[in-house]
Amino acid sequence: MGVGSFFTSKLDEAIGWGRKYSIFQYPFVTACCGMEYMATACSHYDVDRFGAGLPRFSPRQADVLFVVGTISHKMAPVLKRIYDQMCEPKWVVAFGVCTCTGGFYNNYATVQGIDTIIPVDVYIPGCPPRPESVIDGLMKLQEKIATGAQRY
Amino acid sequence: MDGQAILARLETRLGARLLGTHDHRGDHTAIVAREGIIEALTFSRDESDLRFNVLMDLTAVDYLKLPGREDGPRFDVVYHLYSIPHNHRIRLKVPVEQDDPVVPTATSLWPIANWLEREVWDMFGIRFAGHPDLRRLLMYEEFEGHPLRKDYPIERRQPLIGPKV
Amino acid sequence: MTSEASRQARAGDSPGARAMVNGEASRTTRELFLGEGAGGGTQNLTVNIGPAHPAMHGIIRILAELDGEIIVKSDVEIGYLHRAFEKDCEVGPWNNAMPYTDRLNYVSPLINNFGYCSAVEKLLGIDITERCKYIRVIMSEISRICDHLTCVGASAMELGAFTVFLYMIKAREFLWELVEDVTGARLTISYGRVGGVKADLPAGFDDKVKKAFVEVRQVLEEVHVLITGNRIFMDRMVGVGALSAEETVAWAITGPLLRAAGVPFDVRKAQPYWAYDRVQFEIPLGKNGDNFDRYLVRMAEMEQSMRIVEQALGALPGGSIQVDWEGKAIDPAAYVDRGKQGKTEGLLFVPIALSPNLQGQGRDAQKRVNAPDKRVVLPPKENTYGSIEGLMNHFMLVMEGFGIRPPMGEAYFAVEGANGELGFYVVSDGSDRPYRVRCRPPCLPPVAAMSRMIEGQMVADIIPTFGSVNMIGGELDR
Structure with a gap:
């Protein structure tokens, strides 16, 4: 931009734009989906292109909770607690069909979808989802973040 | 050592406490009374030509709904043994009644029996007399019932948090 | 260093363990934090690691009793991913x-x-x-x-x-x-x-x-x-x-x-x-x-x-594998249509142009990789759609109560x-x-x-x- 040129923006749009490209995710990896999460995070698919390359393994430093893999009833209180420990603004991604609905584990041990415990922003179905659909889900989340559709 | 020979050795040792044998599909199996199981395990482990030094697996089967076994003992506790020096296998089974689901523990013979027995207690509700720490292994303490029993419905959930479904 | 040796080493009065508060040299750091009479000895600390821990790629919980940095006793708890496979x-x-x-x-x-x-x-x-x-x-x-x-x-x-x-x-x-x-x-x-x-x-x-x-x-x-x-x-x-x-x-x-x-x-x-x-x-x-x-x-x-x-x-x-089709392969949909219309004569010998995601599942391939046992193995799709025997065989294997x-x-x-x-x-x-x-x-x-x-x-x-x-x-x- 040359001297004298300017552009206007709303403050929340600017913040949303900034947030969109600095996603610090907390991968709550429990099961098979973790393997695809690893694949997505590594060189071949490279989520770093979307500004989500640095997983923070502490809920206090993260703003997106990736729930990756089946959540059993034994694990549910742990997940809830980790969600509560995260600072606002926070988003939740349900990664894999087990977290969306319980998947084909319709039995005594498995939670039938994590949205019975915590609110979810983006659902990525698949058992496990391919890296391409993970990236698609991530981009959907970015849109959601940029438009400021987050809860407070 | 040939499977039949192993069963013959067990038979001479256990006598009447050996309730039966079979070798369905080549898996040599000895059905042992509860009173004889610790002796059978110790004997299989320590005898120089048997030397079953690995307790490969310890599990149970609930025969509640098996046709033809309605009147027999409800459970079988199943031991799979393997011998690394002799490269042979054997299966031992102990019938357990529903009213008195107790089997002596094998923790003094193999440390791994500790967890495997805890799992059987968790899943089937069979107790192991003399076990040092018989807690649930896979389910949580608040869980009621034993899920792998045939009369436990697969969809009976007992959530700790969230909606009670 | 064994845990016993380390405990002895630290139980002794080291200069660092003593704090000078208001000139009272006799109070240990421990007493400062835990009050009078807490003694000069050490106490084991129980630390919970997991089930969601940054440095572990699995969900398992370790309750460790620590003496300083040394693990004295630990209890491992599993079951956080129990999904009732056997049931x-x-x-x-x-x-x-x-x-x-x-x-x-x-x-x-x-x-x-x-x-x-x-x-x-x-x-x-x-x-x-x-x-x-x-x-x-x-x-x-x-x-x-x-x-x-x-x-x-x-x-x-x-x-x-x-x-x-x-x-x-x-x-x-x-x-x-x-x-x-x-x-x-x-x-x-x-x-x-x-x-x-x-x-x-x-x-x-x-x-x-x-x-x-x-x-x-x-x-x-x-x-x-x-x-x-x-x-x-x-x-x-x-x-x-x-x-x-x-x-x-x-x-x-x-x-x-x-x-x-x-x-x-x-x-x-x-x-x-x-x-x-x-x-x-x-x-x-x-x-x-x-x-x-x-x-x-x-x-x-x-x-x-x-x-x-x-x-x-x-x-x-x-x-x-070099799939070598003899004769002209037809579209699977056309094959199914012919079967439905009852034109099954010679149909079994007509090869089908399989879509790439069915590659390797044709009749010849099935014969190579599957046991020739009709009680167990599903018939190839050509047989299922092309002959009544194949269809019955398929049904017998997928119907409830059969299979x-x-x-x-x-x-x-x-x-x-x-x-x-x-x-x-x-x-x-x-x-x-x-x-x-x-x-x-x-x-x-x-x-x-x-x-x-x-x-x-x-x-x-x-x-x-x-x-x-x-x-x-x-x-x-x-």
Whole structure:
């Protein structure tokens, strides 16, 4: 931009734009989906292109909770607690069909979808989802973040 | 050592406490009374030509709904043994009644029996007399019932948090 | 230093332990925090690690009682990924358990598939085709390499060697492309079938394997340069988490952990199954049974697995697949229409142009890879749509109450999983669904022995030990 040129923006749009490209995710990896999460995070698919390359393994430093893999009833209180420990603004991604609905584990041990415990922003179905659909889900989340559709 | 020979050795040792044998599909199996199981395990482990030094697996089967076994003992506790020096296998089974689901523990013979027995207690509700720490292994303490029993419905959930479904 | 020695060392009055508050030199730091009369001795601290811990790639909880940095006692709790595998299997027909077995050890799902299939085949008393045996060997070994790559990569990452993780996942990606070519999926593949496999190998598979193995070998070489002999890596691995051979056997630990302790037990050698007696390979052995030996054994095993795959591909009966259609192939939809209209005369001999995702599932391919047993194996789709016998055969296998019905009895079949002996104990009551399926999880014994491995060691030693145990939740908790 040359001297004298300017552009206007709303403050929340600017913040949303900034947030969109600095996603610090907390991968709550429990099961098979973790393997695809690893694949997505590594060189071949490279989520770093979307500004989500640095997983923070502490809920206090993260703003997106990736729930990756089946959540059993034994694990549910742990997940809830980790969600509560995260600072606002926070988003939740349900990664894999087990977290969306319980998947084909319709039995005594498995939670039938994590949205019975915590609110979810983006659902990525698949058992496990391919890296391409993970990236698609991530981009959907970015849109959601940029438009400021987050809860407070 | 040939499977039949192993069963013959067990038979001479256990006598009447050996309730039966079979070798369905080549898996040599000895059905042992509860009173004889610790002796059978110790004997299989320590005898120089048997030397079953690995307790490969310890599990149970609930025969509640098996046709033809309605009147027999409800459970079988199943031991799979393997011998690394002799490269042979054997299966031992102990019938357990529903009213008195107790089997002596094998923790003094193999440390791994500790967890495997805890799992059987968790899943089937069979107790192991003399076990040092018989807690649930896979389910949580608040869980009621034993899920792998045939009369436990697969969809009976007992959530700790969230909606009670 | 043993825990006893360290306790004695710290129980003594060291100058640092005394605080000068208002000139009262007699108060210890401990008394400052805990009040008068708290004494000068030390007290053990109980620390909870997990189930969601940054440095552990699995969900397991360790309650450790610490004396300073030394673990005095620990209790390992599992079950956070219990998904009722054994109960789920009892619900559906025999082949329906296949997707559940995928998710046991989700890093090497092919071995689980084939292990379960072989157990059911043993129960049925049927034999599979020679080509299928080789395919099972090839795919199992590729799976084993994936598993070891993930295990070594993840545990190196937890020790700070992130590069190794990136490299190994890159190599795994090349292998997953092979798996995807054969099975249609990357991870949860459901490729096994009772009596055979889902589809034959695709055309040009051996060339792709060769290319992928070049990449994998290069990665292994790079990793050797990066961490084998690296001072930081060695310091954290050598002598840590060691178990003697006797103890390893007593804990029923099999697989790489047992071989790292110097015991040459491998189910593939001891009781060869499929085609393992017709390929040459060695069992890599360690000496000390510590984490470093486990790492070396895994690295060497990957090389051996590649050797097995190369030999098996060379000896594959029927050669590499060149699908050679005679006559003009017709569209599957047209084929089905002809069948529906009753124009079935000669239809069985008309080849179908299969879509790429059905490659390897034509009649000829099915004949090569599946046992010729109508009680067990679904007929090829040409027969199902082209003849009434084929259709009835298909229905008999998928209808409720029919299907695969092994005679009443029980069978145990063990294969060498990536973590050790993977056994399936199946019980049939003569009906179309399993009465009981039990999986002997190869990573349960090492996790059970983990408290034994980490006791007397430092807190930081939990991480490499946990990494070398290669705990896989799906298999551990089922």
